[in-house]
Amino acid sequence: MERYDQLYRLYDEFDAGTLRALQNFVDLFPPVDSRVALEHWQEAGDELDDRKAEIRDAFPETGETFCELAARASRDQAFTALDLHTKYDRGVNVLVLDVDETLRSAGGTDNEIPRETLHLLTEFHEAGMPIVVCTGQTLENVKGFLIQGLGNELVHSGDLSIVYEAGTGVFTPGHGADTKRLLYENLDSDVRAIFDAVRSRVLSEAPERLRRGCHLQGNEFNVTLKPNFETGSQQAREVIDRGLVYELDLLGRVVAEEVGGDESQASDWARAFYADQDPEIRGVLESEGETPDCDPDDVPDDIADTFERIDVAYYEADAAEIGSLELNKVVGVEAAFDVLGIGDPFAVVMGDSKSDLRVMEWVAENDAGIAAAPEHSSRDVLDHVIRTDELVFDRGKAGEVLRTIFALNRLANLG
Incomplete structure (x- = not known):
């Protein structure tokens, strides 16, 4: 408990709040061409050095560490850090x-x-x-x-x-x-072919309303729809929810074409599979009135095996994305x-x-x-x-x- 006792003493006996304020001012002071401002910055630096020197004198064995702790971490942050050190016995590298x-x-x-x-x-x-x-x-x-x-x-x-x-x-x-x-x-060519097909068709086959409301992020591999509205806004939320449903349906059709399967059921298979995997996706399908007409168990094994390698991610009011679960x-x-x-x-x-x-x-x-x-x-x-x-x-x-x-x-x- 010695280290805890030392921290209690540090934050009880010294004005760590003022020390942090001085350190922040010295660290973040913007470059300005003003003699008065620079003099103020120098005075703050001198006061900071004096206060640190008092802590060094008070803690002969740990003074350098403790003056930096007081200058950069609040009491709660310092004790949380000590708890983490006690638990893991190592620092972050x-x-x-x-x-x-x-x-x-x-x-x-x-x-x-x-x-x-x-x-x-x-x-x-x-x-x-x-x-x-x-x-x-x-x-x-x-x-x-x-x-x-x-x-x-x-x-x-x-x-x-x-x-x-x-x-x-x-x-x-x-x-x-x-x-x-x-x-x-490093991915198999068949999986890469699915991504190439989805990427080439995702905007050209999209309904006009969706195409006008979102754009394709310029990725090297993933297929990501982003809203043409401010992230987090109601408009962004609406277009991304529609985009998620559309991406699921397109993915289902492409996988059925590549693997072989009834394309008329492919959209429902994709919706059922990914709704079962992710409650957020299920929630979007429900709110859009687009729940599948089948169960996850109805998805053919070869289609499900391919879905198992592909990730569909939903970021509310931000993005709908198709990526690889292997990446x-x-x-x-x-x-x-x-x-x-x-x-x-x-x-x-x-x-x-x-x-x-x-x-x-x-x-x-x-x-x-x-x-x-x-x-x-x-x-x-x-x-x-x-x-x-x-x-x-x-x-x-x-x-x-x-x-x-x-x-x-x-x-x-x-x-």
Whole structure:
């Protein structure tokens, strides 16, 4: 209990709130051409140094660590970090981060990654922490905003990897022939043929109302319908719900054509199969009045076997997507770890959706990390996070968990 007693003393005897405010001001002070402002910044830096020196003097053996804890982590974050260290007896050695609705949020950060979060990621990078950005977005989209937010040097440092399109490819600049791995090229030709057919027909065969309300995301492999309306809006919700039903029907017809089967029943087979797999899909079919006229057991074995290899994902008011179950974020993260040379990972996995949950469950099953999620995540994600370490954060506040991980690693370095 000695370490807990020391933390109680640290946060009881010193004004950690003021220390954090000073540290945030010094860290996030924007570049300005103002002598008065720069003088104010220097005065804040001097006061910060003085307050840290008081903590160093009060804790001769742990002073450097404790002054950094007080400057960057709240009392709750520090004690959560100590609980995690007590439980796992090690620090985090890689960050695995979803982007949309995790690092940034349409409803909480104006769809931008907050400066505080970007600064914390830069500090982790400077401390030698590899970063895996794991997203359903296209590679070009992710590269663009990461370079804008984190800088070209960090993105191309060799310590950052991008798992894009939910695991169909991995991009790790600075690693020669391994810089870009196209994981979808390893799929069987028959599965790839199904995706090629769906992609070529998904817009051309769509009803006009749906075609006018959504667009096809420019993926390398996955087939993703996105709304032509603001993500999260009622209009986006309506068009994505219609798009999900349409994608299910199209997938059913294409699989029946490729595998062989009664095409007149193929749409119902797809609806029945995927509704049985995912209660959210079942809910959309019910709300749209499009429930299937058959049971999952009625799906022919060869059709069901093919469906077992294909994922249909629904993201409310955001996207309807067809992907490969053989390619997911877990496969992508494993490939990223391989390229980055992380042989004994202990990751923090941050995300909000079912695709992120797979990674969370994978690290839990392999004693390879911990999970964190925003409070608006899908129910299954929240259930997992609460059941494990309760690292739930407010919308747009990913920095809260990053500060906890900072504290955990500082405490782990003490031994």
